[in-house]
Structure formats: C-alpha cells, structure tokens
Amino acid sequence: MIELKPGAVPDIPLLWSLRTRAVRQLCASHYSPEQIDIWSESPPPESYLRLLASGCALVAEQEGERLGYGILDRQSGEVIALFVEPAEAGKGIGKRLMQGLDGIAAQEGFTRLYLYASLNAADFYRAMGFVAMREEAYLHPSAITLRSLYMERVLPMNSLH
Structure with missing residues (x-):
C-alpha cells in the first residue's frame, strides 16, 4: 500500500536523485x-x-521505498514538483500524490492550483483535471529554456473544508 509521508529537509538529496532519474528517462521523449x-x-x-x-512536500513510499514526491507552495498554490520513479510511472503514484497535494491546498484555503508542466507530463495533468492555459518558454533555474504548458485546475469541492 502506498503511504504519503511529509518530506523533510534531510530528504532533499534522495528526492533530487529521484527527480534526476525521472528527468533523464521520462522527459527525453520531449x-x-x-x-x-x-x-x-x-x-x-x-x-x-x-x-x-x-x-509543503509529500513523499510516496511503499515498504520503505521512495516511489515519488510532490511539492506544493503553500503561499502561492503552485505545484512546484511532482516526480515518480520512472519504473513506477503509470501505477497511480502521481495521482495519489496529487490527491495529497489537494489536501494541503484545501488546508490553505486554495480553490485553484496551477503549475508549469513539462510536455511529457501534460497528459497526466490533463487527466488530473488541469487545463492548459498557454504554452510558455519556462526559464529553468539552470538557465535553460524549456517548452512547457501553464496549467490550472479548480480543486474538487470534496477536498475543500
């Protein structure tokens, strides 16, 4: 069973390593x-x-193994990151993480989330109810420009308190 646990500062190196594997394997098609x-x-x-x-971070684990993570900026409502171990992609982990981020967003009173989706992840986010508002050139912190989609989604009413 997949468990969601809060991410902590000491987790950053392991989460970043997971993210790097996901970028190398899942983004290479786009x-x-x-x-x-x-x-x-x-x-x-x-x-x-x-x-x-x-x-702001949730880590998906199963039997102590990290399978993915998501980060929501509690100040802005932006989904900063959502990455899944490449070998585990398509198994519902991303969906479970998004549901967890919805819960954090509801606690903060957000009614809408937004994100900049890499092109390879756009279909996943569409399946989660996000709508592409525009295509953008996203200036990554590494100073490269990546084509991306700016997407928004109204939170499901059942996640709001």
Whole structure:
C-alpha cells in the first residue's frame, strides 16, 4: 500500500536523485539531449529548503521505498514538483500524490492550483483535471529554456473544508 509521508529537509538529496532519474528517462521523449543533460545536472533550488521546512512536500513510499514526491507552495498554490520513479510511472503514484497535494491546498484555503508542466507530463495533468492555459518558454533555474504548458485546475469541492 502506498503511504504519503511529509518530506523533510534531510530528504532533499534522495528526492533530487529521484527527480534526476525521472528527468533523464521520462522527459527525453520531449526535450533534446542537451536540454536533458543541463536540466538533470542542475542542483536543487534553494527554494526546496524553504518548501520542505514548511511542510509543503509529500513523499510516496511503499515498504520503505521512495516511489515519488510532490511539492506544493503553500503561499502561492503552485505545484512546484511532482516526480515518480520512472519504473513506477503509470501505477497511480502521481495521482495519489496529487490527491495529497489537494489536501494541503484545501488546508490553505486554495480553490485553484496551477503549475508549469513539462510536455511529457501534460497528459497526466490533463487527466488530473488541469487545463492548459498557454504554452510558455519556462526559464529553468539552470538557465535553460524549456517548452512547457501553464496549467490550472479548480480543486474538487470534496477536498475543500
């Protein structure tokens, strides 16, 4: 059974390693090898310290193994990250993480979430109810530009308190 646990600052290296595997394996179908190399070699952004310290991250685990993680910025309602171990993609882990992020968003009083989706993840987010508002050139912290979709979603009424 998949459990969602709060992410913590000491988890950053392991989460970032998971993210790097996901970028290398799952994003390669939509981005150039040069983009993938630069993207995957970038260090964790400084914002991860703040976000994980403030309880914005959820880690999906099964039998002690980390299968994915998601981060919601409690101040803005932006889904900052949602990554799943490549070998576990398509098994409902991302959906479970999104449901957990919905719960955090509801606690904060958000009625809408937004994110910048990599092109390979757009169909997943559409299945989660996100709507693409526009295509954008996302300036990644590593200084590369990645084509992405700015997407929004109204939270399900049953997640609001």
